[in-house]
Amino acid sequence: MFILVNLKAYPCDPIEVATAARDVAEESGVRIAVSPQAADISRVADTGVETWAQHVDPNGYGSHTGSTLAEAVAEAGAVGTLINHSENRLKLADIDGSIQAADRAGLETCVCGNNPAQIGAVAALGPDSVAVEPPELIGGDVSVATADPGIVTDAVDAAANVDEDVDVYCGAGISTGDDVVTAEELGASGILLASGVAKADDPRAALEDLVSGL
Numbered sequence: 093m094f095i096l097v098n099l100k101a102y103p104c105d106p107i108e109v110a111t112a113a114r115d116v117a118e119e120s121g122v123r124i125a126v127s128p129q130a131a132d133i134s135r136v137a138d139t140g141v142e143t144w145a146q147h148v149d150p151n152g153y154g155s156h157t158g159s160t161l162a163e164a165v166a167e168a169g170a171v172g173t174l175i176n177h178s179e180n181r182l183k184l185a186d187i188d189g190s191i192q193a194a195d196r197a198g199l200e201t202c203v204c205g206n207n208p209a210q211i212g213a214v215a216a217l218g219p220d221s222v223a224v225e226p227p228e229l230i231g232g233d234v235s236v237a238t239a240d241p242g243i244v245t246d247a248v249d250a251a252a253n254v255d256e257d258v259d260v261y262c263g264a265g266i267s268t269g270d271d272v273v274t275a276e277e278l279g280a281s282g283i284l285l286a287s288g289v290a291k292a293d294d295p296r297a298a299l300e301d302l303v304s305g306l
């Protein structure tokens with residue numbers, strides 16, 4: 093299982109989380125990555141943790157003020173990027189363009205979707221992975237894997253029907269090792285989470301719990 097920690101714009105210490113994630117990954121052998129604010133990518137990557145961007149724009153180099161350039165986040169140390177999110181909704185054409193920009197820059201891609209239908213649609217665009225995250229469960233206490241297991245299994249089927257090479261992750265409300273094991277049993281090969289680590293009093297303990305059943 094891959095554990096991808098999205099720090100969103102939470103007021104956590106990205107270096108504390110990154111250091112803990114690096115150590116827990118090393119100790120457990122579980123792949124863990126951290127996706128900080130773009131401005132923090134370089135110093136997060138310097139900790140040695142696998143580092144992802146939260147977004148890249150479709151554009152390449154040029155006159156694109158305010159854009160997040162895939163080549164720039166790769167140069168800063170990111171090896172992957174999230175694309176699309178219920179909190180940062182993109183049009184299908186822009187998702188396609190961002191995947192192509194990430195591919196050009198050598199970044200791994202994970203495209204988020206709200207439901208299995210969206211997962212099928214974005215899987216057709218050829219990302220490395222997709223993540224199903226029901227918006228109503230994001231930031232809550234109940235894991236998607238418990239609250240709505242059918243969403244996970246349907247997302248796994250929707251992606252496989254389009255492209256069997258696309259990995260399927262799930263997210264929303266995941267905070268414990270039991271949640272991770274349940275997600276794995278439903279067919280997910282990774283989880284995407286945020287508040288369970290970014291808002292934890294002890295991010296290291298939260299990460300240790302997440303990997304405890306793997």
Ligand SMILES: O=C(CO)COP(=O)(O)O
Nearest residue numbers: 230231264265285286287
């Ligand atoms: O949106 C998410 C990750 O991208 C999930 O957030 P929570 O883990 O806070 O529910």
